Amino acid sequence: MRGSGGGHLTSPTCCGCVFVTYQSLSRSDRSSPLLITDSMPRPPAAAPQRRVLRRTVTGAILFSLTAGSFAAVSLPAAAAETPEGSSSIAAAAEPVRIEAESYTGTNNGTEINGRVIDTGVETSGAASGGSRVKNTFDGAEISYDNVDFGSSALSTLTVRYVVNEGRSGLNSSIDVYLDEKTDENKVATVALPSTGNDWEAYGETTVDLLREVSGQHTVIVVMHADPKTGEADGYPNYVGNLDYLEFGLAPLPDTYLTSESSWSYSDNGTDPSGDGSLAWTTADFADWKQAAGPFGSKRGEADLGSGFVANTLLQYLLEGSTNTVPTYHFRTDVDLEADDLARLESLEATVTYDDAVRVYVNGEMVAGFADGRVDEAENQNLTYAGESAGNPVTSTFQIPAEALVAGENQIAVSLYQDRETSSDIYFDWQSLAPVEDQPDRQAEITDIVLGVGSTEADRNIAWYSDIDVPQTAQIAKAADVQDGVFPEAAVTVETTDGGQTTSGEYFRDADFSGLEPNTEYAYRVGSDETGWSTVSNFRTQDFEGDFEFLFFGDPQVGASGNLASDEAGWVDTVNVATQTYPDAELLFSAGDQVNTASSESEYTSFLAPTQIREIPLVATNGNHDVGSKAYLQHFNIPNEDLESGAAGSSSASGGDYWFIYKDVLFININSNSRDYASHNAFMEKVVAEQGDKAKWKVLAFHHSIYSAAVHATDSDIIDRRNSMPEKISELGIDMVLMGHDHHYTRSYLINDGQIADPEEQAASESVVAGPGDVLYVTANSASGSKYYNVNTGTDLWWSSVRNQEKVRNYSAIEVTDDTLTVRTLRSQANGTASPVNSVVDEVVLSRADEAADELDIEAAASTRSIAGKQYVSVKVTNNAEVAVDIVVETEFGSKTFTNVQPGASANASINSRATAIEAGEATVTATADVDGEQQTVTKTAPYSAAG
Structure with missing residues (x-):
């Protein structure tokens, strides 16, 4: 049973609060190993070398070029060696940023259209490097020597700038060249729309380069603006102020697969490998059918109901049999450029299926849903599996970059009927979306549940995180948490369990113990490195x-x-x-x-x-x-x-x-x-x-x-x-x-x-x-x-x-x-x-x-008037099996009755000595000896106002 281990952690600065800190417990049946597999054993913990390598490279992602010292500080992908035993995936290409004020050459002193170019540098608190390029007139040029773009092709350009509408010319823009100012060497023209009337109001615009950029080059920037007509002679007509230029990577596609993607498939109920092996997941089959999804059948019809309609109708019954086809097989390929693969943390897949499914990438199983029965089958390529769950079910899972290769990746799917008489089958691979590797990104924490603990002094919590990073729970008395800031006395509790979820996220459990009664606590989950959840409060009551x-x-x-x-x-x-x-x-x-x-x-x-x-x-x-x-x-x-x-x-x-x-x-x-x-x-x-x-x-x-x-x-x-x-x-x-x-x-x-x-x-x-x-x-x-x-x-x-x-x-x-x-x-x-x-x-x-121990008495109260005075009358009936002593109390006096026998009643009439009284209640106390022990019961009897 869970929760039986662990020790107490006492914080001397927490006013005596005591919490249990547990060591991690393995619960492989609770989490899904390598993505979403329901039946695979958890693989050995692969050292996160790819992530460490990527983090090292990321330290040199964006670099500044300073005047007079122009050595590139970015680390080309080819320069990073792969640690022994790590993935062979290359380090990702990284964007290259040029701080605009870091130019090494200008055309200052040149007269263009009657104006002498005098480009310079000025400070700006909102600029990324603290300064920017100023005096950018039409025809002004700045250049940057020996810019190293690395070995991977960069294909976009982002410019951060300010164009003050009131002081600049019309149609501000820049042309960007590599090495020479020729049409062949132009790589971008970037329009710079107005950013308002404030010199600190920055804008940002991104364009695709006219051709991809790599290697080492001189970058030449030429500025343009049309003069404003009707302005007084000598009006500045600036182009604008430039903050930086950043050469970046092309965006990854939204998805590599959709519901309409084409698949090779076999629906005749045969084992494609012939021997029960997974050879079919990597081998080509020229005789397989080819079609686009979604695939399905409901007793031979394409419409399954509830909005699920197959584009491609699958064979429903085995040839010459009344039994359904037990397993269907699908194959498709996804091509990944090496540069794109180097940028990936994973591919997020969304699949809709009925009844069970297994997914293989390059011959390795990466996901399985409702597939527990498959492992028990003599031939896993031809078996019934899953659970009849009504409508098709949608699941999302991650394919890690380590499971992929540059070039062609083979994706194979086994789709299972759950029984010989199952009415329908369905398969729709909806998306395969890239998830870019972002080592420093913040975790998204969701699904926080405050659960009951083993006792009233315990609370168990669970939560989800979108990335697999170390996280803890933190708790303190709510009075000590100000504006979401936890005090030094806050107690940090390690997780007791965790792993990948069936939806491709990561669950975490932690337990709070040693709580004090009648105390309000604040808690959060997460980490300093990847972010905390919002703060929640709970209150203990009497124990x-x-x-x-x-x-x-x-x-x-x-x-x-x-x-x-x-x-x-x-x-x-x-x-x-x-x-x-x-x-x-x-x-x-x-x-x-x-x-x-x-x-x-x-x-x-x-x-x-x-x-x-x-x-x-x-x-x-x-x-x-x-x-x-x-x-x-x-x-x-x-x-x-x-x-x-x-x-x-x-x-x-x-x-x-x-x-x-x-x-x-x-x-x-x-x-x-x-x-x-x-x-x-x-x-x-x-x-x-x-x-x-x-x-x-x-x-x-x-x-x-x-x-x-x-x-x-x-x-x-x-x-x-x-x-x-x-x-x-x-x-x-x-x-x-x-x-x-x-x-x-x-x-x-x-x-x-x-x-x-x-x-x-x-x-x-x-x-x-x-x-x-x-x-x-x-x-x-x-x-x-x-x-x-x-x-x-x-x-x-x-x-x-x-x-x-x-x-x-x-x-x-x-x-x-x-x-x-x-x-x-x-x-x-x-x-x-x-x-x-x-x-x-x-x-x-x-x-x-x-119930037998409680003395059973009935009490009723009313008022009556005698000689202009109001009396409170109380009738007490003894329904107990023993004689009782009765005390009747009102605000006007009390009366006592002794030895009232079972079934008998005592009647009290108490004079208020007043002509009018407010509504109130009489209190009746009965006492008796029951089996040698004295028992007492108290009841109230209300009466209405009178007089």
Whole structure:
């Protein structure tokens, strides 16, 4: 189980704060090695020599040329030696910048059009080198000797300049020549549009060179401007001021592949290698078909529905068989210039597929999705794989530059049907976009989730980063963080886990421990080198005593087909719930956070509420979450056991977990797995080791076994209903929280799969549980993305309350020593009669032994008038099984009654001695001896104003 190792780090300057710092833990099943492979083992950590080499070269990217000393300081690509054992990729060509004021020659003193050229240099605080070229009249020239452009061709020119519209001529421009001022040697003409009327307002313009530039040359710049007509004789008519000229690289293409790209393909259900090997990924096949994507078929038709239409129809069935073609094979080539390859960090690929896919580059596998079954096949070139997930799924992944070569790169794809009767197949390679190597770029940090920790004194966090760089979490008391600046006393916590995500990003986990009660903390994640996230705050509360948490059913954003609408509904529900219960200490999701397990756009919508970064989230693995590693990568789960309720494939998420929060032991199991033996062993172990530390035990899983909508009669639900309740009762679970059926249902108390008390009334406001009695609660949709109607015609014998108004719900669950109260409310109005926060259902759960210990008395108060004076009358009825002593107190006096027998009443009439009194309440205290122990209960009885 995760989270069991590590030690405390005490900061003497943090007012006694203590945090746990953990060493890195390997979780290869949680991350995807070399890009997005679901089933490959993680490759050995390749030394980042290419990045180090690139960083060394980058130190000399842009250089200045100073008058009188004109040696080029840029490092040509050919001059950098490749370290032993590193990639053979050459260092990238780099742009060459010439600071304009660094000229070595001018034509000063020359008279042109009656004006003597007098170009010079002046300071400018906004200039890149602190100075710039001035007095740039029409015909002025400046030149730069021995400019070394390196061995790689440069093809663009960027000029930074100022053209003051009020003081310059018309049509300012420059011509740029190499070595001689001839038409053959001209490499650029650059127009310099006006930048306004301020000599410090710089502009920048970029043009393509007339021919590519490399090697060593003299650069000659000739300036031009037309005179303004009608101006007084001698008006300056400047060209403008020049800051720098930068010769750069041609932009890389937007993408090397599109949906319309041509592929060679085989769809006849044969092994192209003939021996199960990967020889086909690098060999040419003259007899393969050639066509453009997207490719697909739905029972022999090109339209798959939901907007997925194949441009090229694939063969659907094997020849002479009713079985589908198990595996399809595709090949194409991508050519990369050596200079372009040297600039790349990776290629970002976006692929849409149904049902599973593997991608190879130059014979090496670089990505795989839903492909866990492939490794189990006798012939990986001809097998069924994947999971039937409805519509085709889109995934994004990175192909690192190290996997590519200069020249022709062979890309091969295996596309798998998941079974012999699968209805459709689809393949669309949408893009292959270059990602330029930027060693000093800042990380983009997203998807921050504040998760629940092992106890109320812990918090777990997870986040995504777009680049693979070392990152940490930093935490301090919020009062010590000013304007986002963390104090020296801030504690830095190392990550506990991390790796590449199924979307081509990088996830990170870190744990905060040793938190203080009733304290507000600020935290951020990232690093000084590559940037920090924005600062978020969270607040701890009391570490013991009563508390409340919020329970949400199936957000499943994206399920409606309108992601923006689903996100808005989800955000609104969370806002309503947290504004109504501002002290709620947990956000608890019943599962199906998203509609498509691998969809990062849906995860973005699910994580949209700011409260997810401020209040600990408890995530449950739903059937719409399980089919990707994204669930495990987005949520940093405490005390996780990945062998219990294990994932069904190498591309899926699985595992059971537990945590203790105050007096509640929470157990959360992956009900996608019906390995009941592993679930039971896990729960037994947790209850045996942790059960005595808590007063209540709450179990959560996604697939409701006591719901009242369409899933109630699914065969897999019936199997769970027949298999799970006995163990749940045996372990003394008090309440079970579930989702899946998008319909609110509250059960009767259930014991061993039967109604515990046949006399229990439907919709009772309170229920008293004996040993083994369990309350099951199924939540309705919190986002409004999907609702299910009641399962009519079925004996839903277990349902005490069922409700489906097709408006969003949430539940507030209040925990005390003696009771669990579940209050389910509308976060969306259902007409004027049922406004926002009106109650759908409320029930108070207590235990029989605790209910027996509490003395049962009833108290009622009223007023009456006697002789012009107002009296407060209080009637107290003893419903307990023992005699009680009763004290009645009001603001006007009190009365005591002793030995009031079971079933008897005590009546008190207390004179206010006033003609009028305000509304108030009487306090009644009952005391009795129960089994040798004194028990006391206090109740209040309100009365109205009188007189």
